[in-house]
Amino acid sequence: MKIAVIGLGVLGAAVARSLALRGAEVTVFERHAPLAGTSGTSFAWTNSHNKNPRSYHDLNVAGMAEHAALAQHSGAAPAWFVRNGNLEWAEDAAGTERLAASVAELLDRDYPVRWITRQQARELVPDLRLAAPVEHIAHYPDEGHVFPALLVSRLWGEARDLGAQLRCPARVVGIAETAGGVRIELSDGSADADAVVIAAGRWTEALTAAAGHRVPVADPDAAGTATVGLLGYTNPLPARLDRVLTTPRLNVRPDGAGRLIVQGLDLDADADPAAPPAVDGHHAADLIRRLTDLLAGTEGARLESLRVGQRALPADGLTVAGFLGDTARVYTLATHSGITLGPLLGKLAARELLTGSPEDVLADFRPGRLLGRTGLPPLQPARFAGQQ
Incomplete structure (x- = not known):
């Protein structure tokens, strides 16, 4: 299966690695440079403090456990995780x-x-x-x-070893579903894939809108x-x-x-x-x-x-993970807890993309709850600051 991933921060690198481990042909499109978004300016604390509802807390606990599991496979003390x-x-x-x-x-x-x-x-x-x-x-x-640059180097390095390709700089200006998959429109051309994963952090709203399914995020420039x-x-x-x-x-x-x-x-x-x-x-x-x-x-x-x-913040403050629309061709990942959840969300998204079977732990975080919504109350800083 040929899958495009948009964005090479922690989420993009994690999903690229997990897809490549499962045999997918992966190409990552990065507009600026790896870690150019939120992953490069994060306090990067792995935790599940004050993360509610309970399903969100449990998701973050599972994210912490996934970091520990990934560290165990390092063969030595992991440079990216303390x-x-x-x-x-x-x-x-x-x-x-x-x-x-x-x-x-x-x-x-x-x-x-x-x-x-x-x-x-x-x-x-x-x-x-x-x-x-x-x-x-x-x-x-x-x-x-976590040291985000070292985590991305671990995740993306393994993806690259398995054949994943990077196109950078590559500015995505449109995403269109076709009879056989998706077409990624670039500022200087286009590319085709069977499916696409949007892992673009604070640029999520613009890219999902370009795919015809706008997922609102809090204004990252406010x-x-x-x-x-x-x-x-x-x-x-x-x-x-x-x-x-x-x-x-x-x-x-x-x-x-x-x-x-x-x-x-x-x-x-x-x-x-x-x-x-x-x-x-x-x-x-x-x-x-x-x-x-x-x-x-x-x-x-x-x-x-x-x-x-x-910070990348879906408009209701909770993680977004799942397909846009009914065709299972456009998948989006967006979360404030990208450092804590990155490796876990990458693994779960890859399984959903390649097997078609939904992951129960993501049931409360589907993008459909936000599609097209307007007038959501502004998010308050105290709930989110310092949590990654």
Whole structure:
């Protein structure tokens, strides 16, 4: 079977690999460059926090398990995946109440989480600086983080080894179903396939509309909304941190070679793709102050870059996975949780494309629920920021 995949981020690379493993002839069409979309500006934390309804939580738990399974097949410690856990705490009464409710919900769902003391937290993160009121810390041992470029290199490298081809740059301007399959219209020609997978992140709405089945997504260019957020990338630092920290004022995780990624969710209100903040401006200075308050060994920290991440968000906030229309020729994948779900969605989509059998775990996430809908309420930042 000849299948075209549009987009070479985590989702596109994952589905290309899974299709190639099952013997499909795969061609990926990438408009700009691999990782040019959301995958290249992601906090990349694997988790299932505050992900509701229950089916969405369960899907993300399965996504975390798929990362672990993929890592086991690496033959050595995977360069792209670190599962050292996450620490979270609150510093005021309202935050403590929210965290306690979240932990209780996760415990009810048998999600691995436990309360630990300040001393236990410092044993996990020796350089941790904790504010005086913090006494109880939530520890999520099965959570982790991903280096997106290395994950894509793993997924796409295996697809390429199995014969998958890449056309880049290749701008898709139309998708038309034909008697025998689909035709992908390009800015400089066309290509034919038996089926096509749209894995184009925040460009999903335009491409699905071009295929005649518009799937609405939240505006990825709207400043100060749930779709945008600031990510700072530090210089190499001698701070001992090997896991994710999600704290009241700063989220932080390692980014390799001593660098850290930092995120202050309250600062996302100022995020504007049309006006990225200066790397030496007041937002950067604020992030660095928060970092030095949080971790010893970060004196002299500076940001080497400060990026505006643009999130891929289907209009109701939930994953989209399935065929557009009734012909089983145009399949779309779109999700905010692309890092957590990427390898799993790639595997499930490939099975549905090549076997024709629906995957029950995707039943609540079919694109039909959104097709043609307008007037959906805007998504609120607090629900989505920092979750990948």
